[in-house]
Amino acid sequence: MLFNEPSPLETKVLTRRFGLPNSASIDTYLANDGYVAFKKAAGMKPEQIIEEMKISNLRGRGGAGFPTGMKWSFVPRTSPKPKYIVVNGDESEPGTCKDRVLIENDPHQLIEGVLIAGLAVDAHAGYIYIRGEYRYLIEIMDKAIAEAYAQGWLGKNIEGTGFDFELYTHTGAGAYECGEESALLESLEGKRGIPRIRPPFPAVAGAFQCPTVLNNVETYCAVPAILRDGGAAFAALGIPKSGGTKMTCLTGHINKPGVYELKLGFPVKQMIEEVGGGIRLGRKLKAFVPGGSSCPVLTATEVEGATMDYDSMASRKTMLGSGGVIIMDDHTCMVKAALRIMRFYAHESCGWCIPCREGTTWLKKILERFHSGGGTRGDINLIGDISRNMLGRTFCPLGDAAAMPTLSIVEKFRGEFEDHLNGKPCPYEHDMVTA
Amino acid sequence: MTFSPELEARFAKLLTSYPAGRQRSALIPMLMYAQDEVGCVSDELIEEIAKRIGVTTLVVNEVMSYYSMLHRKPLGKYHVQVCTNISCLLNDGDKLYDHACKKLGIGHKGVTADGTFSLEEVECMGACSWAPAIQVNYDFHHFVTPEKLDQLLEGLKDGPLGGPGK
Numbered sequence: 001m002l003f004n005e006p007s008p009l010e011t012k013v014l015t016r017r018f019g020l021p022n023s024a025s026i027d028t029y030l031a032n033d034g035y036v037a038f039k040k041a042a043g044m045k046p047e048q049i050i051e052e053m054k055i056s057n058l059r060g061r062g063g064a065g066f067p068t069g070m071k072w073s074f075v076p077r078t079s080p081k082p083k084y085i086v087v088n089g090d091e092s093e094p095g096t097c098k099d100r101v102l103i104e105n106d107p108h109q110l111i112e113g114v115l116i117a118g119l120a121v122d123a124h125a126g127y128i129y130i131r132g133e134y135r136y137l138i139e140i141m142d143k144a145i146a147e148a149y150a151q152g153w154l155g156k157n158i159e160g161t162g163f164d165f166e167l168y169t170h171t172g173a174g175a176y177e178c179g180e181e182s183a184l185l186e187s188l189e190g191k192r193g194i195p196r197i198r199p200p201f202p203a204v205a206g207a208f209q210c211p212t213v214l215n216n217v218e219t220y221c222a223v224p225a226i227l228r229d230g231g232a233a234f235a236a237l238g239i240p241k242s243g244g245t246k247m248t249c250l251t252g253h254i255n256k257p258g259v260y261e262l263k264l265g266f267p268v269k270q271m272i273e274e275v276g277g278g279i280r281l282g283r284k285l286k287a288f289v290p291g292g293s294s295c296p297v298l299t300a301t302e303v304e305g306a307t308m309d310y311d312s313m314a315s316r317k318t319m320l321g322s323g324g325v326i327i328m329d330d331h332t333c334m335v336k337a338a339l340r341i342m343r344f345y346a347h348e349s350c351g352w353c354i355p356c357r358e359g360t361t362w363l364k365k366i367l368e369r370f371h372s373g374g375g376t377r378g379d380i381n382l383i384g385d386i387s388r389n390m391l392g393r394t395f396c397p398l399g400d401a402a403a404m405p406t407l408s409i410v411e412k413f414r415g416e417f418e419d420h421l422n423g424k425p426c427p428y429e430h431d432m433v434t435a
Numbered sequence: 436m437t438f439s440p441e442l443e444a445r446f447a448k449l450l451t452s453y454p455a456g457r458q459r460s461a462l463i464p465m466l467m468y469a470q471d472e473v474g475c476v477s478d479e480l481i482e483e484i485a486k487r488i489g490v491t492t493l494v495v496n497e498v499m500s501y502y503s504m505l506h507r508k509p510l511g512k513y514h515v516q517v518c519t520n521i522s523c524l525l526n527d528g529d530k531l532y533d534h535a536c537k538k539l540g541i542g543h544k545g546v547t548a549d550g551t552f553s554l555e556e557v558e559c560m561g562a563c564s565w566a567p568a569i570q571v572n573y574d575f576h577h578f579v580t581p582e583k584l585d586q587l588l589e590g591l592k593d594g595p596l597g598g599p600g601k
Contacts, residue, residue: 003564003565003577004564004565082454091561092558092559092561093559094520094521094522094558094559094563095521095522095559095563096559096561096563097561097562097563097564097565099561100561100562125454131561132467132502132504133504133560133561133570133573134561135573136573136574136575168452170452170460170463170464171463171464171467171468172463172502172504173463173466173467173499173502173503173504173505174502174503174504174505175501175502175503176558176559187463188460189457189459189460190459190460190461190462190463190488190498191459191498192497192498192501193501193502208453208454208457249563249564250564251522251525251563251564251566252521252522252525252526252566253525257563257564257565257566258564258565259564293520293521293559324522324563326521326522326525326563327525328525332525336524337521337524337525340519340520340521340524341521344520344521344558344559347558348558350501
């Protein structure tokens with residue numbers, strides 16, 4: 001089911017079957033170009049599939065934005081070990097709820113993407129790791145997998161191609177860190193979700209220490225369209241170096257929150273005003289988060305002229321990230337926002353790297369004290385110092401994810417921190433009324 | 436320990452879903468699905484799962500304690516999880532959580548005296564565009580207002596037997 005009205009400004013590639021009757025069923029899928037790309041790929045050489053992926057300019061949609069075709073090409077095809085396809089459906093970056101609608105509305109598209117990845121790297125088994133909170137999606141996925149087995153799209157000798165593939169779902173149990181690829185693999189192996197030291201990268205030693213392709217749900221969901229219509233057609237939808245569309249989640253103070261599929265390079269202002277119907281209650285934009293709470297925030301001025309793509313965001317020293325857009329209006333207390341973001345990362349830090357474990361904990365304590373009116377002028381610099389000392393000093397990106405938004409908030413909204421220095425609780429609190 | 440035939444079938448499938456010698460992979464899914472039936476990860480359950488997978492109880496304890504959805508103590512029949520993370524916060528998710536505390540008379544990870552409800556302030560659950568959101572057991576509820584929450588809880592109180600996953 002769809003939770004929000006689609007926008008006429010969307011470019012429907014991954015969402016093209018959304019809204020059709022029984023869109024999650026294999027019958028609907030097959031009647032609407034389903035598994036056509038797999039058949040085409042089965043007739044291609046693996047290197048041709050990977051070449052098509054490279055031409056498409058598809059970049060990883062989980063947040064890191066690594067070129068997918070290149071990632072696949074790192075898998076040593078000649079390795080005597082079995083190879084695996086792993087789907088990251090742990091979706092837990094705050095602000096992000098796109099993989100959920102992709103699985104709910106079109107699970108077979110994901111299966112087909114996984115199968116094509118299997119053809120490309122000679123893998124014959126795959127695991128779809130889905131966060132524990134998404135139990136109903138695991139049920140939808142299990143049903144789709146059962147349908148695919150029953151109709152010969154999974155199992156032995158799929159559609160007479162001689163290609164075998166087994167696919168399983170695997171539930172998480174509540175841990176943000178398991179969205180990080182190596183922690184996900186640990187969790188898949190029945191362990192605590194502590195990241196691994198890399199190299200070796202999953203392409204060489206991933207699931208069960210075997211070569212593994214590990215991508216986000218949305219990344220795999222883009223694969224059938226790329227193989228069906230050609231990589232060039234997909235690339236043409238975006239801008240140079242980043243092809244296709246991005247599932248974008250509009251959240252926060254926006255009139256029409258929802259998940260929308262937009263071409264890469266879509267103007268931010270148009271996205272807020274026309275797709276999202278503008279800021280709620282006619283208020284003004286104060287802060288903009290492009291792709292999940294770990295991205296540095298942008299001010300309203302910085303958003304001028306920005307477009308939703310990797311380069312435009314990088315030039316503004318932030319990231320396109322996961323596509324979880326968070327809109328904060330001019331009544332938002334940025335200290336409170338920073339505090340809530342830090343509470344999350346302190347809760348989710350796995351505790352392995354000291355800069356992350358201690359940094360998140362102390363930043364949470366300082367921000368709590370600050371927001372309640374007990375902060376000192378020295379704390380403002382201290383927040384920045386601790387954040388800077390976390391950056392780049394942890395084995396996985398969680399330390400950076402906690403430090404980056406905090407640093408950007410304290411640097412760009414320093415005045416709001418100073419406003420909290422009067423010994424009283426938050427001066428903005430009475431204004432935070434949203435509706 | 437005995438489980439329902441459905442759970443036994445699920446266990447059997449899980450134990451054959453991973454490469455030979457990698458049965459430990461089934462640990463977290465087995466705990467999750469068993470918790471739904473047993474009500475929590477009890478000492479007895481830890482021993483049973485450890486035995487079936489071929490690891491020590493220490494390993495099961497070590498792993499389960501990492502994951503926030505695995506609980507050692509029984510939850511209420513209806514486990515109310517209110518998200519207060521950033522996108523929900525911007526839509527008054529924190530006020531919704533305060534309201535839930537007052538309404539149920541319990542706090543974070545509390546259980547009502549009659550065992551009907553438990554409450555948890557949770558981190559992002561992936562409903563950011565439909566905030567504020569809550570989950571009751573595994574069911575999502577979107578755009579929840581204090582009034583909608585009251586109605587929902589009143590309806591559940593006298594409703595049919597629920598339980599995780601239902």
